[in-house]
Amino acid sequence: MKVLITGGAGFIGSHVLSLFVENYPQYNVFNLDALTYAGNLENLKKIESNPNYTFIKGDITDENFINTLFEHYKFDRVIHLAAESHVDRSIKTPLDFIKTNILGTTILLNAFKNTWEDDFQDKLFYHVSTDEVYGTLGPTGLFTETTPYDPNSPYSASKASSDHIVRSYGETYGMPYVITNCSNNYGQNQFPEKLIPLFINNIINKKALPVYGNGEYTRDWLYVKDHAKAIDLVFHKGKNKETYNIGGFNEWKNIDLIKELCKQMDVKLGRPQGDSEQLITFVEDRPGHDLRYAIDASKIKDELGWEPSVTFEEGLAITIHWYLNNETWLNNVTSGAYQSYYNKQYHKAT
Ligand code: NAD
Numbered sequence: 001m002k003v004l005i006t007g008g009a010g011f012i013g014s015h016v017l018s019l020f021v022e023n024y025p026q027y028n029v030f031n032l033d034a035l036t037y038a039g040n041l042e043n044l045k046k047i048e049s050n051p052n053y054t055f056i057k058g059d060i061t062d063e064n065f066i067n068t069l070f071e072h073y074k075f076d077r078v079i080h081l082a083a084e085s086h087v088d089r090s091i092k093t094p095l096d097f098i099k100t101n102i103l104g105t106t107i108l109l110n111a112f113k114n115t116w117e118d119d120f121q122d123k124l125f126y127h128v129s130t131d132e133v134y135g136t137l138g139p140t141g142l143f144t145e146t147t148p149y150d151p152n153s154p155y156s157a158s159k160a161s162s163d164h165i166v167r168s169y170g171e172t173y174g175m176p177y178v179i180t181n182c183s184n185n186y187g188q189n190q191f192p193e194k195l196i197p198l199f200i201n202n203i204i205n206k207k208a209l210p211v212y213g214n215g216e217y218t219r220d221w222l223y224v225k226d227h228a229k230a231i232d233l234v235f236h237k238g239k240n241k242e243t244y245n246i247g248g249f250n251e252w253k254n255i256d257l258i259k260e261l262c263k264q265m266d267v268k269l270g271r272p273q274g275d276s277e278q279l280i281t282f283v284e285d286r287p288g289h290d291l292r293y294a295i296d297a298s299k300i301k302d303e304l305g306w307e308p309s310v311t312f313e314e315g316l317a318i319t320i321h322w323y324l325n326n327e328t329w330l331n332n333v334t335s336g337a338y339q340s341y342y343n344k345q346y347h348k349a350t
């Protein structure tokens with residue numbers, strides 16, 4: 001089986017790709033990635049020499065390139081993770097999100113459909129999506145697979161659109177697909193623009209911790225390797241045309257999570273307790289900031305037997321340990337273009 005994974009050099013993609021290359025030597029696993037600022041082949045060092053792995057540098061929005069690629073390789077299955085993924089960036093440059101997440105996904109779908117429309121037997125387009133498509137929750141309730149879509153940021157609206165287009169290919173052309181909508185991931189290889197790695201990096205460097213608004217926003221956190229395991233399960237056992245929500249059963253208010261992170265970092269860095277908390281700085285809120293996300297993951301639990309394997313405290317400890325032991329990785333990704341992004345985004349907090 002030829003499995004194409006898009007975005008395999010990114011955060012979640014690198015974990016999914018490593019899992020498939022290592023656990024399924026009988027599959028030929030292809031990684032298609034444009035290596036944007038978020039893509040990093042360093043994330044794949046451990047598996048890059050495996051005989052069942054091939055890297056292809058390319059952009060999913062380049063229609064001729066994608067069509068030629070599918071004509072040549074005839075990928076049996078696709079796990080589509082390539083995307084612009086950061087909400088703050090989507091507020092600054094929405095067109096990049098529309099292009100990659102909507103147009104890029106449609107170009108992939110079309111190439112896949114054109115390759116197999118005579119016989120879709122055993123073929124699959126697996127679309128990796130987000131819980132943000134559901135919009136925001138109030139203080140209670142959970143997102144289920146039937147919660148109406150109500151996205152609020154250009155990022156989430158672009159992901160919602162791509163989900164709809166995937167579904168439309170299923171209905172219109174009979175293309176087999178599954179979609180998973182996952183909550184906030186954390187763990188190794190995450191680019192330090194997202195909350196947890198950004199704050200770890202800032203604590204290491206004793207820089208301000210810019211908390212948006214009052215910090216009372218809630219997210220449901222999942223360790224990235226547990227997300228990769230869920231994707232593995234849905235890929236092999238998920239039902240055609242189904243959506244599965246994936247979450248950590250693990251809600252945290254940002255400010256509580258940040259205080260927990262500060263506490264663990266002080267221990268790890270041998271600093272006095274309370275030291276890192278002093279870096280907390282409340283800054284201007286994110287426009288359209290969703291108050292709360294929380295996933296009801298009972299469908300994937302009941303139907304496929306998936307559950308998170310680590311607690312948040314364990315996952316956070318592994319994550320902190322990894323960032324502290326991978327200073328070169330962190331330094332490499334936070335030089336150059338990162339600095340100009342950081343200065344623009346956080347000009348009031350620096
Ligand atoms: P990421 O930003 O870390 O990685 C994205 C990858 O896609 C990078 O390797 C990048 O080079 C590649 N890419 C971007 N544009 C491309 C293009 N035009 N052509 C080819 N490759 C391109 O993202 P992530 O956090 O790993 O998220 C992966 C997927 O999972 C996304 O679809 C995202 O919407 C979804 N998701 C993320 C989270 C999360 O918490 N990070 C949660 C739920 C769902």
Ligand code: DAU
Binds near residue numbers: 085219286
């Ligand atoms: O819910 C799934 C989504 O989770 C994914 O689809 C996205 O790809 C992923 O980026 C993530 O989106 P969020 O916007 O929730 O993640 P982020 O890490 O950017 O922010 C988490 C929370 O922390 C959010 O409430 C905003 C807040 N925040 C974030 C940053 C970067 C701050 O207070 N300060 C910051 O500097």
